[in-house]
Amino acid sequence: MSQDDIRGTVLDVLRRVAPDVDVAGLDPAIDLREQADLDSVDILNLVVGLHQALGVDVPETDYDELTSVDRAVSYLASRINEQRG
C-alpha cells in the first residue's frame, strides 16, 4: 500500500468521523486537534476507523502519532510494513 493510498484512507476516515470538518482544507503538517478541533471522542473514532480500514490497531500509547495527517501517514506506513515483515 503506497503512502498516497494511506493518506487517502486517513482523509476518508476523518471525513466519516468528523463530517462537520472541511477535511480537504486541512494542513497535513499541523496538529489536527488544534486546527480541526478534534477531541478524545473524535480521536477514538479515528483509531477505530483506521483499525477497520487498514487493520492497524493503534494502541493508546501511540495516539500522539495521529496528531497530524503527515505524522499519521508515516506512522501507519511503518506499522503496515511491520505487519508484512
Add this chain to the structure above:
Amino acid sequence: MREYLMPSLGADMKDGRVVEWFVGPGDSVRRGDVVGVVDTAKGAIEMEIWEDATIEEIVAAPGTKVPVGEVLLRLGEPEGGAVEAAEAEPESPESLETPVEPASEVPPPRGPAEPQPPGPPASSAEEPISPAAPMPGLVRASPAARKRAHELGIDLAEVRGSGPDGAVVLEDVLAAGGPTPHITPLARRIAETHGLDLSSVKGTGPHGTITRDDVEPLVPEAAHRQEPEGRQRTMRDAIAAAMARSKREIPHYYLESIADMRRAEAWLAAENGTRPPETRILPVALLLKAVALSARDYPEVNGHWTEDGYRPASAVHVGLAVALRGGGLIAPALRDTDARPLDELSAAITDMVQRARAGRLRSSEMTDATLTVSSLGERGVETVIGVIYPPQVALVGFGRVVERPWAEDGLLGVRRTVSITLAGDHRVSDGHRGGLFLRRIAHLLAHPEEL
C-alpha cells in the same frame, strides 16, 4: 381522540419545524418508534412516540413551524385495540407530555377574562423587589414581571410601574402585553421568528383576528431553508434563552474539589491496553459513571425543578455537554448512566457525540437529562464552573487532568489530578450535601474498580 404534540426538547425550545414524517395515515406505531424529524435550534431531532397507536392524520405537514405543545399527529387506537395502552404508561417521559416550560408556551391571560384581585395591587406585596436604590437606566421590577416581560418580548423600560417606588410588577407587564389581542399565538410566533411587522396586516379570521394564513404568505421563501449561519444564530439564541433563564431564576452556589487521578488513569491504561479500539473506554466515561453512581445517593442534585417545586428523578440520566465545532453546545442524555458497564457507556458516548455533531439526536436524548456534566477535555481549562441547565438543579464540571503539588501524610509530591466542581441550586440543596456529593465522586475516581 389522542394527539401527538410538538415535544418540548429543552427549556429553551419555543417551536420546531417539521422536516419529514416516517409514518403516514393508517400506519401503526409502537412505543419508542421514531416517527419523524423536527428541526430545532439545536439541530434536527428524531421524534419518538411514547404510546402504541395508529396514525390517523398528519396535522403538521413537513415544512410547518409548530409551537411546542401544538398538535402534530392525530392518533387512533393501536392495532388489536389495546384501549388502556395510553393510560397505563407510568414511564412515559413527563417532559414529552408536559412541556417543561408551559408558562412560556401559553399566551398569558389577557383582558377581563382573567379576574384580578380587586383593590390596590395585592400581588406587589408578595413579589420581592430589590431594595437596592435604582441605578440610572435600570428598571426596577419584580422577578415575576421580569420573567414574563422577557417571555413576551416586552421592554421593561417602556412599562409604567404601579408597584412601590414605581417598580414594575407582574400586572403591569400583563397589561402592557394586552393591547393587541387579535393575533393568534401561532401567527404571532411566525411573525416574531421572521421579524414581520403585523401592524399593517389585515386579519381574515373571526372578528379580524390575524391567523397563520394571514402571516405565512409574508414569510420570505429563503427563510424556509435554514442556512448554516442562521443555524448558528438560532442555536446561540436558544443557549442565551436557557442560560439567561438559569441565571435569572436559579440561585447557584459553587463548590470545588480536587481529585487524585493516578489510579483512574493507570486502571484505564491497563484496561485499554488489552482491548481492541472498538471497545476501548474513554476517560470521560469514568467521569460520567462516577457522577452517576454518586448521584444515586444525593437525590437533591438529580432531578427537575417544576412549577410544583423540586421533583427528584427516579433514574440517573446524565446529560453530557457536547461542544459543537464552530460554536454551540448541546447536552444530550445518556439513559441510566449509573447502571451501564463502562465499555457500553463509552460506546454510547462515542455514538451520541458523533450524532450530536451531525445533528441527529433523538427527542428522548434532548429531554431526559436529570443532571449535566461538562468536561472540557484534554485541551480545556483547569477548572469549569458551570451554569445549570434548567429545569435541572445541578451541573458537575471537570477540568483537564493536570499535575498538581499534592500534600499527603506530611509529604509533598506531584500527582495527576482533576478539578471537580458543582454548580448547585440553592432552592434544592446546600453546600454541605453538595460537598459530600463531590467527595463521593472523588472517592470513586480514586477507586476505579468500583465503577
